[in-house]
Amino acid sequence: MSVNADETTLLGVDLGNSLAKVVYFEPEKLGENCHLSASNSSSKAIRDYITSKTTYDEVDGVREESLTIPGVPLNDLTGSLHFIRFPVIELDTVIGLMKTKGLPAKGITITATGMGSYVNRKDFEEMEVDYRTADEFTTQASGLVYLLQHSPKECYYFENPSNEELCRKVHVEKDHLTYPYLLVTVGSATSICLVTSPKDFTVIGGSSIGGAMFLGLCCLVTPAKNFDEAMALAKRGNHKGTVDKVIGEVGSEYLQLRSGYKLPPDFVLVSFGHMLDPEQRKAAKPEDLARSLLATITTVVGAAVGDSVRATGVKQVLFVGSFFGNNDLAKKQITAMQHFVSQGAVNSFFIEHEGYCSAVGALVEHDKVKA
Amino acid sequence: MSVNADETTLLGVDLGNSLAKVVYFEPEKLGENCHLSASNSSSKAIRDYITSKTTYDEVDGVREESLTIPGVPLNDLTGSLHFIRFPVIELDTVIGLMKTKGLPAKGITITATGMGSYVNRKDFEEMEVDYRTADEFTTQASGLVYLLQHSPKECYYFENPSNEELCRKVHVEKDHLTYPYLLVTVGSATSICLVTSPKDFTVIGGSSIGGAMFLGLCCLVTPAKNFDEAMALAKRGNHKGTVDKVIGEVGSEYLQLRSGYKLPPDFVLVSFGHMLDPEQRKAAKPEDLARSLLATITTVVGAAVGDSVRATGVKQVLFVGSFFGNNDLAKKQITAMQHFVSQGAVNSFFIEHEGYCSAVGALVEHDKVKA
Secondary structure: OOOOOOOOEEEEEEEOOOEEEEEEEEEOOOOOOOOOOHHHHHHHHHHHHHHOOOEEHHHOEEEOHHHOEEEEEEOOEEEEEEEEEEEHHHHHHHHHHHHHOOOOOOOEEEEEEOOHHHHOHHHHHHOOOEEEEOOHHHHHHHHHHHHHHHOOOOEEEEEOOOOOOOOEEEEEOOOOOOOOEEEEEEOOOEEEEEEOOOOOEEEEEEEOOOHHHHHHHHHHHOOOOOHHHHHHHHHHOOOEOOOEEEHHHHOHHHHHHHHHHOOOOOOEEEOOHHHHOHHHHHHOOHHHHHHHHHHHHHHHHHHHHHHHHHHHOOOEEEEEOHHHOOOHHHHHHHHHHHHHHOOOOOEEEEEOOOOOHHHHHHHHHHHOOOO | OOOOOOOOEEEEEEEOOOEEEEEEEEEOOOOOOOOOOHHHHHHHHHHHHHHOOOEEHHHOEEEOHHHOEEEEEEOOEEEEEEEEEEEHHHHHHHHHHHHHOOOOOOOEEEEEEOOHHHHOHHHHHHOOOEEEEOOHHHHHHHHHHHHHHHOOOOEEEEEOOOOOOOOEEEEEOOOOOOOOEEEEEEOOOEEEEEEEEOOEEEEEEEEOOOHHHHHHHHHHHOOOOOHHHHHHHHHHOOOEOOOEEEHHHHOHHHHHHHHHHOOOOOOEEEOOHHHHOHHHHHHOOHHHHHHHHHHHHHHHHHHHHHHHHHHHOOOEEEEEOHHHOOOHHHHHHHHHHHHHHHOOOOEEEEEOOOOOHHHHHHHHHHHOOOO
């Protein structure tokens, strides 16, 4: 299927456990020099609504303007990619909103992926949207290839991740990350794929533990109400020696005994080790608890990655997923952990559009999947 | 060093992050047919105090009478092993108690292991106790060999772990568990050793995540105040579909898509997946939260074990540590998980004295370590 800008509005949607990620393709020549057909007018109305603002308060949605990629190809067209996220629980409101705002559904093509794409199929089909579903791992792979190809300065790593002063984000050229590599997605949960070529990948691992555990527990034990608040707390906090017990606290004799394993004094020996004491529990600061929960997730993810590195021998790891959005802390922690465990042999990479791989892939895949 | 019952009272102590585990050796002929020397009288006073009761309320301590092992050898003597545990934070009270109760320290030999054994060295030395420290992994290995050798019906496994009605605890003969095997200790944190002979072992893995995280977070998000209360909650709770999101909830289309990975409908897809919704958070039952936290720990430990199984090719795993005390739920969960992940290839074993390996080892090692 080739795409006509006058006839369709293209949306790639990834409906995860908590976040909906939307990529909207805006063709450059939309509506110019041509008769305004019904579907074209629909395309224009959608474009005007999406690009006129960056926050959609009705649905707690955000368009991340800094992520916009202009001048990219999609089939026969050239246009811009816009990146929007909103909480999945707002999906009903989004659908209602389209009706309320008079945004017609006809002429809109949505390719959806993620676990929610099946659950919500009926809602979209009732709207007469051209709705398709695509496998989440396939879209992730295509989306990633597309982003690395078409987005300049997409990929980067952290130099000196454990040194706050010397730590530096280093962008790399698109060919720097070579095949094979491990693709680790941390959203609400975690998955690990071995990617051997632009089109070949195998799911080799995963964990139910990921961002949902961080955020869910954070909201239960601190006043945080959403991811940004939880992250803001974690950034101010310190888990070492407050919530978690580190090796240095246990005494120099013990540290000396264990130094054969090259454990530094601030190595976390017991996660939540101080939270068994009722007094310390009562005195625990929300920011330290948030930081400890964040460290817990990076520990679990890091261990699962270490396992996959050993199993495959592959030493390049690319981390994606919404958990890493606005979360340099986790990125640095996970880089430092892989570096420590592998004695420098493993390289950890990240991308700028970390949460949008599958949504981009859904867009790219839209002409390959059955309606 | 050979041991004279009239001259010494032998205690093996494992001072962990939260629990002190004490093994007391009571010689059969203590004080009979011999002059009551000062040290002998000390031995008798200690014995009378320890064996006269099963709860030591002053220090929140418990003697687990059902675990007592009679008629076992220790060097030239024969006697009984008694098993006592109390919270580490009560250690000062225990030391004070010995003075208060007029229990003299002279003639008492304590071999201590665990991280607390170094921190508290001074307190013991000030008492004129014959105090020695021993490496926690060495004592664990010796203690285990001793228990498997001298305690009948020590080792067991669970048949049909995931079927509540058919599940059965099966005791095995002492030679059933052969070398090599993986020894996984879950106390406050987790360690994994590869044991290749009664004396040869290597620490090959571990995690800061273990019982402290379960208990610490349980006390933060439920009314539970200690391990028994947290476990009682977890036993009544259900995490699947309440706190955690399972694959069956996401829709039959998604389940069908993922059934290629042989995931059952109750497979946990997202730990704490339901806790991102403020309404569900408010409605979450303490017992379901406790159960979810327990499942989290067994998931993390299980994944670490799976990693070590793959790295070594060793398919027999023995789980020990206080986390498994009064915790058949975790034992069955971890057995079922290993069974599922390895497609039945991995065998999970447990022992009756799960928390006392290192304390027994400290006792056994007492004549090998320097004072």
